Amino acid sequence: MAQLITDGSNHGVHPFVCQLRDVDTHLPLSGIELGDIGTKQGWNGIDNGYLRLDNVRVPRTNMLMKYFVVHKDGRYERIGSNDKAIYSTLIYARSLCASFYGGRMVIMAASVAIRHCLVMKCDKYGSLFENRFVKNTLVTELASGLAIWLAGNALSNEYKRLLPRIMDGDSSPLPALHAISSGYKALSTYLGPEGVERCRRCCGQVGGLVASGLPIISETVSPGVTIDGDNTVMYLQLARYLVKLERRRREDGDSKNERGDDVDNEFDSSGPNSKSFALHMIKLHGLKSQKLIEQAYDRMTSLVTSEGLPLYEAWNRTSVDLVQAAEAYTISYAVKSFYDVIMSCGNDQDGGPDRDDEDLKNVLFDVLCLFAVHSFVSSVNVCYHLLTDKLPTSNLSDLRQSIDKMVDKLAPNALALSDGLDLSDAELDTCIGTYCGNTDADIFNYVADVQPYNAKPDLLKPVLEGLRNYFKLRSRL
Amino acid sequence: MAQLITDGSNHGVHPFVCQLRDVDTHLPLSGIELGDIGTKQGWNGIDNGYLRLDNVRVPRTNMLMKYFVVHKDGRYERIGSNDKAIYSTLIYARSLCASFYGGRMVIMAASVAIRHCLVMKCDKYGSLFENRFVKNTLVTELASGLAIWLAGNALSNEYKRLLPRIMDGDSSPLPALHAISSGYKALSTYLGPEGVERCRRCCGQVGGLVASGLPIISETVSPGVTIDGDNTVMYLQLARYLVKLERRRREDGDSKNERGDDVDNEFDSSGPNSKSFALHMIKLHGLKSQKLIEQAYDRMTSLVTSEGLPLYEAWNRTSVDLVQAAEAYTISYAVKSFYDVIMSCGNDQDGGPDRDDEDLKNVLFDVLCLFAVHSFVSSVNVCYHLLTDKLPTSNLSDLRQSIDKMVDKLAPNALALSDGLDLSDAELDTCIGTYCGNTDADIFNYVADVQPYNAKPDLLKPVLEGLRNYFKLRSRL
Incomplete structure (x- = not known):
């Protein structure tokens, strides 16, 4: 979407489609700068992007023109009275x-x-x-x-x-x-x-x-x-x-x-x-x-x-x-x-x-x-x-x-x-409010089994040995 | 800290120290269950843990007894009048x-x-x-x-x-x-x-x-x-x-x-x-x-x-x-x-x-x-x-x-x-409110350079090729 300006007058934001990337290399075409906007607070599964067009030519017919038309001569015309739809x-x-x-x-x-x-x-x-x-x-x-x-x-x-x-x-x-x-x-x-x-x-x-x-x-x-x-x-x-x-x-x-x-x-x-x-x-x-x-x-x-x-x-x-x-x-x-x-x-x-x-x-x-x-x-x-x-x-x-x-x-x-809303345990994804109400046991099961260092305390062994060697070294100095 | 019970009466929560892990294996001692409580909303740099003691004997002298004492015969005594300190x-x-x-x-x-x-x-x-x-x-x-x-x-x-x-x-x-x-x-x-x-x-x-x-x-x-x-x-x-x-x-x-x-x-x-x-x-x-x-x-x-x-x-x-x-x-x-x-x-x-x-x-x-x-x-x-x-x-x-x-x-x-509070850019760690006030440029610099797929669009190449092979495969079926 971009501001539509024809014959010097601005008709507001209008939608259009255009090619952004090269089909072979997947790199942005010339004049197109785009990317992911980065980590957000929430909804990180959605890849919101940014886009900047610099002197990119978009053909007139690439506009979505159901409720308005830009004619070949640049004339702007609304079609029907239903543009608010x-x-x-x-x-x-x-x-x-x-x-x-x-x-x-x-x-x-x-x-x-x-x-x-x-x-x-x-x-x-x-x-x-x-x-x-x-x-x-x-x-x-x-x-x-x-x-x-x-x-x-x-x-x-x-x-x-x-x-x-x-x-x-x-x-x-x-x-x-x-x-x-x-x-x-x-x-x-x-x-x-x-x-x-x-x-x-x-x-x-x-x-x-x-x-x-x-x-x-x-x-x-x-x-x-x-x-x-x-x-x-x-x-x-x-x-x-x-x-x-x-x-x-x-x-x-x-x-x-x-x-x-x-x-x-x-x-x-x-x-x-x-x-x-x-x-x-x-x-x-x-x-x-x-x-x-x-x-x-x-x-x-x-x-x-x-x-x-x-x-x-x-x-x-x-x-x-x-x-x-x-x-x-x-x-x-x-x-x-x-x-x-x-x-x-x-x-x-x-x-x-x-x-x-x-x-x-x-x-x-x-x-x-x-x-x-x-x-x-x-x-x-x-x-x-x-x-x-x-x-x-x-x-x-x-x-x-x-x-x-x-x-x-x-x-x-x-x-x-x-x-009554039939919220499943899978949807709530909780260890403190499951349908069965077994809060205490659920929490302990979670922390004991799910956290890697709790489930496999051996994972700490190399850290421990590293520390021990470090202190041995220091005591020798 | 735990409830202190002597001669059948409960004196409330009192502090003590005791050994939790084996010094050689770093594994919890018998009767001791402990671990990390897992990912939290905020303050994840702090390794909050949980601890459950089951029939663990803590010697009387392991208690911190500045403001109260438990005598050898189990008698409980407050020391001085400053226990609220x-x-x-x-x-x-x-x-x-x-x-x-x-x-x-x-x-x-x-x-x-x-x-x-x-x-x-x-x-x-x-x-x-x-x-x-x-x-x-x-x-x-x-x-x-x-x-x-x-x-x-x-x-x-x-x-x-x-x-x-x-x-x-x-x-x-x-x-x-x-x-x-x-x-x-x-x-x-x-x-x-x-x-x-x-x-x-x-x-x-x-x-x-x-x-x-x-x-x-x-x-x-x-x-x-x-x-x-x-x-x-x-x-x-x-x-x-x-x-x-x-x-x-x-x-x-x-x-x-x-x-x-x-x-x-x-x-x-x-x-x-x-x-x-x-x-x-x-x-x-x-x-x-x-x-x-x-x-x-x-x-x-x-x-x-x-x-x-x-x-x-x-x-x-x-x-x-x-x-x-x-x-x-x-x-x-x-x-x-x-x-x-x-x-x-x-x-x-x-x-x-x-x-x-x-x-x-x-x-x-x-x-x-x-x-x-x-x-x-x-x-x-x-x-x-x-x-x-x-x-x-x-x-x-x-x-x-x-x-x-x-x-x-x-x-x-x-x-x-x-x-006036002299908050440094490093402390605020922001790309929209730096001291120099260069918001627009800062945001674009950030998204263009910091996000890996933006800085190195080639990273997408294998994904793209994978997709292309997938569609080729489908069109052959």
């Missing part, structure tokens, strides 16, 4: 990022840590898992992983459902899909490294052993923030969409839309009815998201109108607010999407029996509520001043306190939830 | 952790990233550093690194000053020193990985190249949370001390002590007088810390008195509150300690000229204020409900908004501050 693959890739980093990988780390902590004895508390800190961390991360995984999957499915329409030339679903997939990519790749590390730390220094499997998961998720689109850019792409919506809302004089003005302050987080509490949290997240975009919009427009700044400078100065608004919108969307996934459970033609579905739904509502409350209270400090009329101080404190109870309610199902 | 080395080690992880290592990462982002061009904004998000992140992390580094150093110095007294038998400074060193260890090792990652991410995917030096720093700080004492345990050790202080305060009927009731709500964060603003923030941090320990204390005692729980269970149930209180106390202590360091600048006999010291002090006050405000607002959500009478909603919002201005004030000094 080239972004659609990007949307799919981002939805996969969403379900992978903050979803499946966090579930994997939580599963290893939950199994390990359940069998590790801990003083008076029975198991390490009963430690309030460990239990809160692991159950919350499992809930977060499940929420992001299911929300990401729902977006992939939505994309697949809409793709035929898009390819038929209807690009109307693209802006919303592109915006939320950008937000999901950022949210998930932020939550991934943080969640995996939190799980790893619950296992103490054993979680630092590569043999525990956790450092590998940690390294795998760590590059997510900056690859496939930097997260700040991702959130700002979503923010651009939200700013457009907000401008339209104000122009239409619509003051009610998505404002969550109907948030009810009376709620019962500890009651058996997680579903109604989930609806309450959906409204609260919606309100937070809306208030934050309003604040960012006001600040940005006032920088333009009052201080006369150019738009790009006003945008830059408010980017912290814009990113916070985009993050809040993404979480709000994920909570709502997770709710829809639960409600559609068992609606498939091949769904299981009704009774089982109700049981599963209840547990999933517990998962949803914990994710919704935890994600709300842990980021409420950016917008507390905007919510005081809707969320009194005492309610916020109650909400925070309710996390312990929600964790206790969900904890007995934690092992079943992680086992 | 054995913890003192621990305090020193923790103060070193404090200045290393969240201090020096974050400064190193921030230095690399600041140099890189200053020279990377970025569209209309001039350099990537001018991006609001990047600038806020890097300047805030540099400030945080400097604050933790200086506060950690101050604790090491305090320890060295008090050590002669402690070794002379005066153990009175130990509880406070042990408590704050535990808190520092936890705070610094939490801030380290987070800060380094935030700096790394500002460099985009280039920060993921091992050649950038940042992944190495990231890996080095990552195990800090769980080594040399798990952070949750560290904070709970400090919390135990704070709970004791709080109980004594209540028994003494002292309602004023450290309560920060004199916090003044009128402050000017943007004014030139950073020193008075620093004093304001010290009071605010003190208030937050005190309110949180009061809340944790109330909750814990009410679980014991109202619900009749045993103390260890009440302690476990309130551990999230206790850890939050301990963290707040540690930050508050670090802010105060940093303030004292600045005030004592130039008081040394070999201090520089007065004028220079004043300039340096002013910049350091800017650093202190930014660290104090950022650490306050980013954790205020755990205690906002406790502060409403002292910190109105509007003030909190103003405080958050003031960060941009403080960053802008400090930003012109960012490069000088990081250069």
Whole structure:
């Protein structure tokens, strides 16, 4: 891909193919400089390369010209009105990022840590898992992983459902899909490294052993923030969409839309009815998201109108607010999407029996509520001043306190939830959280047999003899 | 070290020496199982081992018996009243952790990233550093690194000053020193990985190249949370001390002590007088810390008195509150300690000229204020409900908004501050943030020359020929 410049005007980045290496010697052709970019933090199995072209002639017909054409005379022409469809693959890739980093990988780390902590004895508390800190961390991360995984999957499915329409030339679903997939990519790749590390730390220094499997998961998720689109850019792409919506809302004089003005302050987080509490949290997240975009919009427009700044400078100065608004919108969307996934459970033609579905739904509502409350209270400090009329101080404190109870309610199902994903021992590749739960024996087997110097202490013999000769020599001097 | 049991009573963990390996064969002696624990996430240069003793007889005189003795008849006796001095080395080690992880290592990462982002061009904004998000992140992390580094150093110095007294038998400074060193260890090792990652991410995917030096720093700080004492345990050790202080305060009927009731709500964060603003923030941090320990204390005692729980269970149930209180106390202590360091600048006999010291002090006050405000607002959500009478909603919002201005004030000094530490290119080991700032050329030199397949493309020849023969073979089939 490179900037396409014809007749002096730049049409932006366009794709093309060209020959890089000599077919016989495999050496780069003249004017072409390329190579491997070297060892990276994570994903070293992928041979990312660099490429610099210096005065290389690429024939016009080597360009991929389905949605645009450069004619022989250099004239540039768009073909049809569907040129935005080239972004659609990007949307799919981002939805996969969403379900992978903050979803499946966090579930994997939580599963290893939950199994390990359940069998590790801990003083008076029975198991390490009963430690309030460990239990809160692991159950919350499992809930977060499940929420992001299911929300990401729902977006992939939505994309697949809409793709035929898009390819038929209807690009109307693209802006919303592109915006939320950008937000999901950022949210998930932020939550991934943080969640995996939190799980790893619950296992103490054993979680630092590569043999525990956790450092590998940690390294795998760590590059997510900056690859496939930097997260700040991702959130700002979503923010651009939200700013457009907000401008339209104000122009239409619509003051009610998505404002969550109907948030009810009376709620019962500890009651058996997680579903109604989930609806309450959906409204609260919606309100937070809306208030934050309003604040960012006001600040940005006032920088333009009052201080006369150019738009790009006003945008830059408010980017912290814009990113916070985009993050809040993404979480709000994920909570709502997770709710829809639960409600559609068992609606498939091949769904299981009704009774089982109700049981599963209840547990999933517990998962949803914990994710919704935890994600709300842990980021409420950016917008507390905007919510005081809707969320009194005492309610916020109650909400925070309710996390312990929600964790206790969900904890007995934690092992079943992680086992339910059928993660194989081969995939987890761990000696501390295998399916059988035989942590202690597994660790000793690993360190005794796998490490070369432990398995074959004779390997040390030459070193030892070398040292002995050295000291003999010294004593003779 | 092992549990010492004599006459049926357990006296806890005690140190001893014993022979592990045969001097001739270097193989473990009978009953001794040992080895290397294997590859770890970070610090792989250190050969951490495991050891299991099965029916191994250790002679009584092999114990280190300076502060206690086991007599021939099995009687256990403490010697002198200075047995707590054995913890003192621990305090020193923790103060070193404090200045290393969240201090020096974050400064190193921030230095690399600041140099890189200053020279990377970025569209209309001039350099990537001018991006609001990047600038806020890097300047805030540099400030945080400097604050933790200086506060950690101050604790090491305090320890060295008090050590002669402690070794002379005066153990009175130990509880406070042990408590704050535990808190520092936890705070610094939490801030380290987070800060380094935030700096790394500002460099985009280039920060993921091992050649950038940042992944190495990231890996080095990552195990800090769980080594040399798990952070949750560290904070709970400090919390135990704070709970004791709080109980004594209540028994003494002292309602004023450290309560920060004199916090003044009128402050000017943007004014030139950073020193008075620093004093304001010290009071605010003190208030937050005190309110949180009061809340944790109330909750814990009410679980014991109202619900009749045993103390260890009440302690476990309130551990999230206790850890939050301990963290707040540690930050508050670090802010105060940093303030004292600045005030004592130039008081040394070999201090520089007065004028220079004043300039340096002013910049350091800017650093202190930014660290104090950022650490306050980013954790205020755990205690906002406790502060409403002292910190109105509007003030909190103003405080958050003031960060941009403080960053802008400090930003012109960012490069000088990081250069001022005289970090050598050899120590940073980076191709993106060298002292000369020649990022682009450095990266290309690195990837072109250092990676073996890039430097010697002929290395690929046998692979290529192998492939060609394979395809020839297939075409013949």
